[in-house]
Amino acid sequence: MKFGVVVFPGSNCDRDMQDALSQDLCKEVIMLWHKDKDLSMFSTDDCIILPGGFSYGDYLRCGAIARFSPMMQSVIEFANKGGKVLGVCNGFQILCESGLLPGVLLQNANRQFICKNVFITNQAGEALKIPIAHGEGRYHADKATLDELEANGQVIFRYCDDKGAILEEANPNGAIRGIAGICNQQRNVFGMMPHPERATSHSLSNLDGKRVFEILGLN
Amino acid sequence: MMKRILLSLLLVANTLLVFSQGENPVSWSYEAKKKSADTYDIILTANVDHSWHIYSQKTGKGGPVPTSVTFKSNPLIVKSGAVKEIGKLEKVFDKNFNTDVLFFSDKVQFVQTVKVKGKAKTNMSGTIEYMVCDDSRCLPPVKKSFDLKLQ
Numbered sequence: 430m431k432f433g434v435v436v437f438p439g440s441n442c443d444r445d446m447q448d449a450l451s452q453d454l455c456k457e458v459i460m461l462w463h464k465d466k467d468l469s470m471f472s473t474d475d476c477i478i479l480p481g482g483f484s485y486g487d488y489l490r491c492g493a494i495a496r497f498s499p500m501m502q503s504v505i506e507f508a509n510k511g512g513k514v515l516g517v518c519n520g521f522q523i524l525c526e527s528g529l530l531p532g533v534l535l536q537n538a539n540r541q542f543i544c545k546n547v548f549i550t551n552q553a554g555e556a557l558k559i560p561i562a563h564g565e566g567r568y569h570a571d572k573a574t575l576d577e578l579e580a581n582g583q584v585i586f587r588y589c590d591d592k593g594a595i596l597e598e599a600n601p602n603g604a605i606r607g608i609a610g611i612c613n614q615q616r617n618v619f620g621m622m623p624h625p626e627r628a629t630s631h632s633l634s635n636l637d638g639k640r641v642f643e644i645l646g647l648n
Numbered sequence: 649m650m651k652r653i654l655l656s657l658l659l660v661a662n663t664l665l666v667f668s669q670g671e672n673p674v675s676w677s678y679e680a681k682k683k684s685a686d687t688y689d690i691i692l693t694a695n696v697d698h699s700w701h702i703y704s705q706k707t708g709k710g711g712p713v714p715t716s717v718t719f720k721s722n723p724l725i726v727k728s729g730a731v732k733e734i735g736k737l738e739k740v741f742d743k744n745f746n747t748d749v750l751f752f753s754d755k756v757q758f759v760q761t762v763k764v765k766g767k768a769k770t771n772m773s774g775t776i777e778y779m780v781c782d783d784s785r786c787l788p789p790v791k792k793s794f795d796l797k798l799q
Contacts, residue, residue: 575765576766578766579767579768580767584768587724594720594771595723595724595771596720596722596773597721597723605723606723606724606766607722607724
């Protein structure tokens, strides 16, 4: 599997993602500039990643401008053909703005930027320590959408405590139903607020990010 | 003389240790009973030894510590109503406390109905705090933790 990492003006986790994928996961990585449109070097077995940061300064709503970039038009086409797409943090916001994933990311409940390690759990109940760093990461959707996500198993990660228990006190940003990451119904587009690329190296004393890529089938 | 004092102290300490470790008149069991696709009854059952009493959540002020259940807040769970008590509730005037008290003997269940949002798998955890007395003495309040899977 080959990876493409899109660089928007204001992206600041693109090189972290590139390093994690190439150095820690030993993958081929191609950096993609937001003004380009060419994705002909990727097949639907490959994955395009929208990294974290503050694309276009996060003016208007986070991700609202990036969604209209030339590269995003190609990413949307790529996803609709079945290609894998992962959005992390600002990338998750862009995916929601572009309509590839349902819901929105609102300002954190405490109205503050939060940067710390948190725990997230998948449906198997694992507890993975992954860092977050965001001001607008409170996932929200209407009840019908949430129930549909639950029914289809599209909620891939929730915030939890270090033992995997889903508790309100372990929810750093007030995300509805503790949601930290979701996927689309076809299970080829993934969005999550925590940063797995910051937890893939022994030098960071945390390899749980590798497990995240594994759970998403991106390893 | 010194030997006798030391022996007496040892006996007293030993008696206190055995007394404090041996007093456990309530055994608890916990269950999450599925009622429908998204509704569960969280059932906390107390089996109380003969001659001991456990107190209702509604026993009045000035008496023993009422039983209380605290659930950890879970974004996937909505509680329906209050914690119900299933058992034979007795009301007596307790001269030790100089007030009316509400208590259960033998067995009581504390039941909380909850709804799980969507079809999520999750768990419900929390603590139950209670105290027990018999006709002449009371034991200090105790907190017990529970953690139940809802799936």
